Amino acid sequence: MRYLTFALAKGRLAKTSLELFEKIGISCDEIKSDTRKLIFVNEELKLKFFLAKASDVPTYVEYGAADIGIVGKDTILEEKKNLYEVLDLGFGKCRMIVAGQDKMKDIIDEGSSIRVATKYPNIAKDYFYNKKNQKVEIIKLNGSIELAPLVGLSEVIVDIVETGTTLKDNGLVILEEICPLSARMVVNRVSMKMEIDRISNIIKGLRELQL
Numbered sequence: 757m758r759y760l761t762f763a764l765a766k767g768r769l770a771k772t773s774l775e776l777f778e779k780i781g782i783s784c785d786e787i788k789s790d791t792r793k794l795i796f797v798n799e800e801l802k803l804k805f806f807l808a809k810a811s812d813v814p815t816y817v818e819y820g821a822a823d824i825g826i827v828g829k830d831t832i833l834e835e836k837k838n839l840y841e842v843l844d845l846g847f848g849k850c851r852m853i854v855a856g857q858d859k860m861k862d863i864i865d866e867g868s869s870i871r872v873a874t875k876y877p878n879i880a881k882d883y884f885y886n887k888k889n890q891k892v893e894i895i896k897l898n899g900s901i902e903l904a905p906l907v908g909l910s911e912v913i914v915d916i917v918e919t920g921t922t923l924k925d926n927g928l929v930i931l932e933e934i935c936p937l938s939a940r941m942v943v944n945r946v947s948m949k950m951e952i953d954r955i956s957n958i959i960k961g962l963r964e965l966q967l
């Protein structure tokens with residue numbers, strides 16, 4: 757039997773994913789230990805796990821370096837890789853939104869030319885260019901996106917909101933909703949055919965947990 761390899765997005769999603777896997781009998785104790793190791797193996801079940809930066813998970817899965825990935829819908833939409841999205845895992849729920857200072861409400865409605873700061877340029881482009889048919893300038897940042905309208909880098913931001921605390925603490929409000937987000941399971945296209953039984957069992961197990 758060949759190894760089935762899982763790529764997990766580092767951080768909160770990985771922890772909850774591992775808890776779900778444990779509930780369906782897939783465990784990997786080694787991954788919980790305090791180590792700098794990158795790959796963890798369950799020899800008995802012939803499984804391998806690795807933690808990767810969220811934005812890299814779809815790449816590992818598209819190329820088949822991982823058969824299965826657990827990653828947020830935001831990353832899937834942004835990275836636009838060729839893979840199967842097979843399951844909404846129902847956790848890590850948040851929203852992709854447009855936010856800014858309250859006074860931007862009118863300006864954004866007028867359809868004026870504005871600057872949009874975001875970690876998600878593809879999602880922002882798709883939303884403004886294709887859905888709203890609005891010409892905007894997209895500025896790519898890598899974190900602390902809420903800073904941009906506060907220091908005059910952009911009029912609005914496209915970002916994730918979970919509790920709303922970061923927006924509130926910085927005097928920003930949600931101007932528009934783009935889409936709901938949550939953790940998803942993605943599968944490499946070839947693995948889906950070659951390992952259909954093992955992968956289907958995992959999907960079935962995870963689905964039953966949601967009932």
Ligand code: PRP
Binds near residue numbers: 923
């Ligand atoms: C994310 C997101 C928001 C914040 C939203 O940032 O970009 O800044 O969380 O969460 P809240 O609505 O619960 O306040 P993250 O913590 O990933 O850090 P980053 O700013 O470096 O991207």
